[in-house]
Amino acid sequence: MFYDLSDKELKAIKIIRNFLVNQGRIPSVRELMTGLDYKSPRSSAILLKNLEEKKILRKKNDGSYQIVDFEIPEDFGSRAQTVKIPLLGSVACGMPIFADENIEAEVSISIEMIKNGYKYFLLRAEGDSMDEAGIENGDLLLVRQQQNAENGDRILALIDDEATVKEYNKSNGMVILKPKSSNKIHQPIILNENFRIQGIIENIIKL
Amino acid sequence: MFYDLSDKELKAIKIIRNFLVNQGRIPSVRELMTGLDYKSPRSSAILLKNLEEKKILRKKNDGSYQIVDFEIPEDFGSRAQTVKIPLLGSVACGMPIFADENIEAEVSISIEMIKNGYKYFLLRAEGDSMDEAGIENGDLLLVRQQQNAENGDRILALIDDEATVKEYNKSNGMVILKPKSSNKIHQPIILNENFRIQGIIENIIKL
DNA sequence: TGCAAAGTGTATATTAGCGTATGTTTTATG
DNA sequence: CATAAAACATACGCTAATATACACTTTGCA
Structure with missing residues (x-):
């Protein structure tokens, strides 16, 4: 073979x-x-x-x-096979998310963590805009790029040009992005239908 | 001789x-x-x-x-007692690491560098896949063969059929191989649990 | 719609380096 | 001087990589 x-x-x-x-x-x-x-x-x-x-x-x-x-x-089994996934830097305003200027590095990831036929990218969690349960500053998020989601998925969205991780919920033509833990700082975000999902969080990598 | x-x-x-x-x-x-x-x-x-x-x-x-x-x-130590340790060449694909074709030479090493009861091998550092702190092109790596490691150990792994030296870290069911210095070229490698390491770097022999 | 430009896979012939082989010349030694 | 070993020039067949060319499809634009 x-x-x-x-x-x-x-x-x-x-x-x-x-x-x-x-x-x-x-x-x-x-x-x-x-x-x-x-x-x-x-x-x-x-x-x-x-x-x-x-x-x-x-x-x-x-x-x-x-x-x-x-x-x-x-x-x-010791022989890992990897694939290079782009690591996006801070998502600059208005810029297409995959613009060359955004790509900070390429990180090798085991192909066993990758589903065939999808595009992936990595994002560094920074600030508290994605202060979701389990996500800490500096973590890497492995995001599968796609534009639709099921209720309950943990998605990545661009809200006011900031990368945001929330739980996706859709009902009556409205999209509600729920934080995992609701407290004073993190309130649900309510949007109409025509906003775009950037992808689904598949993994959180703690460095 | x-x-x-x-x-x-x-x-x-x-x-x-x-x-x-x-x-x-x-x-x-x-x-x-x-x-x-x-x-x-x-x-x-x-x-x-x-x-x-x-x-x-x-x-x-x-x-x-x-x-x-x-x-x-x-x-x-020309006077000291020596043991013969196989020097592995380029790690050929899919082939058990100790296959005959992989052994480039038998190198005599002082027994003072060897712990009893372990298998060892030598590997030539080449390219930048093992451009770790202190490892330079042409050095010989003395590797103690074993399959488990502690966080922080400097290990030898086979990534995409290439011998790679990185710091071992396991967390959350994921294995992260960290480079000593991270920059554009040297990024962590992210693997899932079921991969095995080849051994632990015990010594770097500069020639 | 038509047509040029660019990109596709493939084909032909050439070059360079490899290990090896043939036979000749040089060198050393009895 | 004779002889055997060592070094020589040259050549063969093989492989990988080369430059260049051909015919076909896709693409964008007038």
């Missing part, structure tokens, strides 16, 4: 995996080329073909490649 | 050893040629074959050479 892979092939697999998570697709021959510092598309095309022969990739009916889900044998 | 070796053969061993430490591989026939001031690749090829016959080198399954014995510099 994954026995005799060259360094280049390994690097290619990493690039492909990151591409999948961050862009939702397999890189083109030329993108892979630049990623691997090749100077001819031929080189990366051959590499892809080799990976196909080694059963790491598979061609789908439409000709595009697909990465084969390989199971890691138990005795290799 | 170095009994009936010609001057050229001795010089060749030195060159090979330096190459191994600095580049992580045995020199090619032509590299060895220029190192020895030969003018034909044949000369160094024959020399290699002779060294193999004299049991200084050994051919591995994959055809590449391996240096059989390898003394750590004198200051590690």
Whole structure:
């Protein structure tokens, strides 16, 4: 299965995996080329073909490649596979959340924490605007990017250009964002329907 | 052991050893040629074959050479008793870490550096994946093989099939591998519980 | 709608480096 | 001087990477 892979092939697999998570697709021959510092598309095309022969990739009916889900044998449990997730800095006003200027770093996260087919990002909790139960200043929030939520989900929203974590509740066309613990400081926020959810909090990482 | 070796053969061993430490591989026939001031690749090829016959080198399954014995510099107690510790090369994919093909050499280490009852191995620091405080390219890491660690230990992990040195931290069912200094390049790596470490860094040998 | 520009995968031929092999010349030694 | 070992020049086949080109699809714009 994954026995005799060259360094280049390994690097290619990493690039492909990151591409999948961050862009939702397999890189083109030329993108892979630049990623691997090749100077001819031929080189990366051959590499892809080799990976196909080694059963790491598979061609789908439409000709595009697909990465084969390989199971890691138990005795290799120590071998973590990761994917790079962008860490967004302070969410600046009005700026699209994924603007380049916002990306502070890329953090490697185990692929076991990532659902296939979704985009993710990380956010550093700061201030008390997300002073939810369990979230402390400096924590990293792993957010799955999506625009809808179920009642009860813990979501990330942009309220007055501030990243805010609240529990999502929708009823009668109104959206109510509840703080986990209601006290004087944290009151529910009531909004109409046309505000956008940035994503769902999937994990809180305490550093 | 170095009994009936010609001057050229001795010089060749030195060159090979330096190459191994600095580049992580045995020199090619032509590299060895220029190192020895030969003018034909044949000369160094024959020399290699002779060294193999004299049991200084050994051919591995994959055809590449391996240096059989390898003394750590004198200051590690030439008089003291030594133990042979395997020096692992690039950690090949999916392959058990101690597979034959992975062992680059056997290095003699003073028993004073070794705790009884543990397995050890050596690893060459390369690239920046282990650019931890105090670890420089080319250093040898003495790793005590074990699967558990305490928070704060400096451990060796296999992340994406690359040997990585980080500080171990476990909290909330997540494992966080922290770099010593965090900047854009060195970010924590976030894993879930079911990954295993390879060992604990016990010593850094600067050559 | 039509058409050019850009991006896609693929193909051909070339180059460079590798280990190895052939035969010749040089060197050292009895 | 004779002979064997050492070093030589050169060449072969193999692999990886190279530059360049071709035909096809997608995209944006007039």
